[in-house]
Amino acid sequence: MLGTLTRYLRFMGYDTMSANSLSRGNTREDTLLLEIAQRDHRTLLTRDRALARRGDGAAVFIRSEHIMAQIRQLVEMGLIQPAIRMSRCSLCNTRLRPATQREVRQTIYAPRAHAGRDFFWCPECRKLYWMGSHGKNLEKRLEAIYKP
Numbered sequence: 001m002l003g004t005l006t007r008y009l010r011f012m013g014y015d016t017m018s019a020n021s022l023s024r025g026n027t028r029e030d031t032l033l034l035e036i037a038q039r040d041h042r043t044l045l046t047r048d049r050a051l052a053r054r055g056d057g058a059a060v061f062i063r064s065e066h067i068m069a070q071i072r073q074l075v076e077m078g079l080i081q082p083a084i085r086m087s088r089c090s091l092c093n094t095r096l097r098p099a100t101q102r103e104v105r106q107t108i109y110a111p112r113a114h115a116g117r118d119f120f121w122c123p124e125c126r127k128l129y130w131m132g133s134h135g136k137n138l139e140k141r142l143e144a145i146y147k148p
């Protein structure tokens with residue numbers, strides 16, 4: 001349910017697990033999520049108000065369905081700083097490392113103009129990241145959060 005927020009949080013460098021594989025409204029799985037959050041000192045983000053209430057400080061009810069409002073809420077709660085860091089894979093949450101020249105060369109979707117760009121690599125997905133148009137657009141949208 002919070003798949004976009006999950007990806008955005010990873011773009012911002014936050015260690016983010018997703019409960020997408022778990023079905024909604026299953027009390028046992030909800031309990032498991034809360035246990036994981038408490039055990040690993042994570043904050044459970046949920047659109048399920050009842051679950052958030054049960055979380056007793058370890059869970060946050062996400063009020064809006066809209067991604068920018070969701071991010072604004074987390075910023076206002078002091079939980080995140082809205083800036084792109086390119087330090088985690090948005091797909092699998094693994095820490096990115098600088099890509100080697102060979103990895104950049106071997107990636108067919110890499111931009112042709114390499115000069116002045118920093119490339120990062122997910123060793124799990126073997127996916128190349130860089131501050132391309134997607135990252136730039138996202139950064140602009142995040143900056144807009146600070147503007148009235």
Ligand SMILES: [Zn+2]
Binds near residue numbers: 093094123124125
């Ligand atoms: Zn990955």
